Amino acid sequence: MTQFDQELDATGLNCPLPILRTKKTLATMQSGQVLRVIATDPGSVKDFDAFAKQTGNELLESGEEGGKYYFLIKKA
Amino acid sequence: MSDTKKLAIIATKGSLDWAYPPFILASTAAALGYEVQIFFTFYGLQLLRKKLDLQVTPLGNPGMPMPLGMDKWFPVALTALPGMQGMMTAMMKQKLKSKGVASIEELRELCQEAEVKLIACQMTVDLFDFTPDEFIDGIEYGGAATFFEFAGESDICLFI
Numbered sequence: 020m021t022q023f024d025q026e027l028d029a030t031g032l033n034c035p036l037p038i039l040r041t042k043k044t045l046a047t048m049q050s051g052q053v054l055r056v057i058a059t060d061p062g063s064v065k066d067f068d069a070f071a072k073q074t075g076n077e078l079l080e081s082g083e084e085g086g087k088y089y090f091l092i093k094k095a
Numbered sequence: 096m097s098d099t100k101k102l103a104i105i106a107t108k109g110s111l112d113w114a115y116p117p118f119i120l121a122s123t124a125a126a127l128g129y130e131v132q133i134f135f136t137f138y139g140l141q142l143l144r145k146k147l148d149l150q151v152t153p154l155g156n157p158g159m160p161m162p163l164g165m166d167k168w169f170p171v172a173l174t175a176l177p178g179m180q181g182m183m184t185a186m187m188k189q190k191l192k193s194k195g196v197a198s199i200e201e202l203r204e205l206c207q208e209a210e211v212k213l214i215a216c217q218m219t220v221d222l223f224d225f226t227p228d229e230f231i232d233g234i235e236y237g238g239a240a241t242f243f244e245f246a247g248e249s250d251i252c253l254f255i
Contacts, residue, residue: 033195035123042126050152061246073127 021080021091023055024048030059030087037063038070043094045076048094055080055083063088100124100132103246104253111149111187111199114253117142118202124251125209133206134242136216139255140223140252143215147199150184151167161188202207214241 029037037058044054045070056067064081067090071078080091102124106117117139121131135143142149153159153174160168161183173179191198197205206213213234220227220236229237246252 031195033197035202036124036195036197039122039126039209070127076202 022053023091024052026055026057028057029063032058033060034062034066038066041067041070042074045092045094050094052094054092054094056092058088059064059086059091061088063090067092100127100129100251101245101249102129102251102253103242103249104131104133105242105254106133106135106139106142106255107137108255109141109149111151111184113255114149114191114199115140115202116251118199118206120253121211122202122205122209125206125211129211129250131206132214132242132245134192134214134216134237134246136219140215140219140225140230142199142203143234145229145231149199150180151187152180153171153183154180207231212245232233 025044025048027040029040032040037060038054041054041056048054060066067078067081070076071092075095077093077095079088079093080089082089102121104117108114111144117133121133140190141147151159153161156174174183213231214237215230215234217236219239
C-alpha cells in the first residue's frame with residue numbers, strides 16, 4: 020500500500036463534509052505530502068475524482084476496503 | 096483579471112429543506128477554489144439570523160416522505176393540523192443527523208471560514224423590519240446593483 024503522511028477519518032459524514040474536511044486538512048500539509056481519506060459516503064467516489072481534477076491535487080489511488088472507501092491524495 | 100472561478104447565488108427561501116442548497120454549493124465551490132457570494136433576499140434572510148428556527152412543512156408538499164407510510168392513508172389536507180409542522184421538522188432534523196448530514200449552522204460557519212461573502216439584501220431587511228443585531232456577524236448589506244457587480248463576472252449564477 021502507498022505510504023501516506025496523514026490520515027483523515029470522514030466515515031459517517033455525508034456530502035459535502037468529506038470534501039470540506041479534506042480541503043481543510045490539505046491546507047495544513049506540505050506540498051508533495053500524501054493524505055489518506057476514509058469515507059463511507061458512496062457519493063464521495065465521484066466527488067474525490069472531481070475534487071482532484073478541479074483543485075490540481077493528485078488522486079494517487081482510490082478503492083474500497085470492507086465497505087469503506089479510501090482515497091490517497093497528493094497535495095499539489 | 097484573475098482566473099479564479101466565481102459562483103454567485105441568490106437565496107430566496109427560508110425553510111429548512113431549502114436552506115441546504117445554497118450553503119452546500121457555496122462551501123463546496125469554495126473548497127474547489129471558487130470565489131463565492133450569496134445574496135440573501137426575501138425569506139432567504141432567515142438563513143442569516145443568529146438564532147435559526149428553520150422549519151420544514153408537509154403542508155401542500157405531497158412529495159415529502161412521511162414516517163411510517165402515513166402518506167398512504169393520511170390526506171395532505173390534514174397536514175395542516177396543529178403540531179404537524181413541528182413534528183415533521185423534528186423528524187427531518189433527526190434524519191439529517193443520523194445520516195451524517197451537517198447542520199445548517201455548521202455549513203454556514205464553514206462558508207464563513209472559507210470566506211464566502213454573505214450579503215443581505217438591504218431593501219428586504221428594511222421591508223421586514225430586521226435589525227443588524229438579529230443577523231450573524233461578518234455579513235454585508237447591499238442592493239441589486241451590488242449583486243450584479245459580482246454576478247456579472249461570475250462563471251455560475253444560481254437562483255435558489
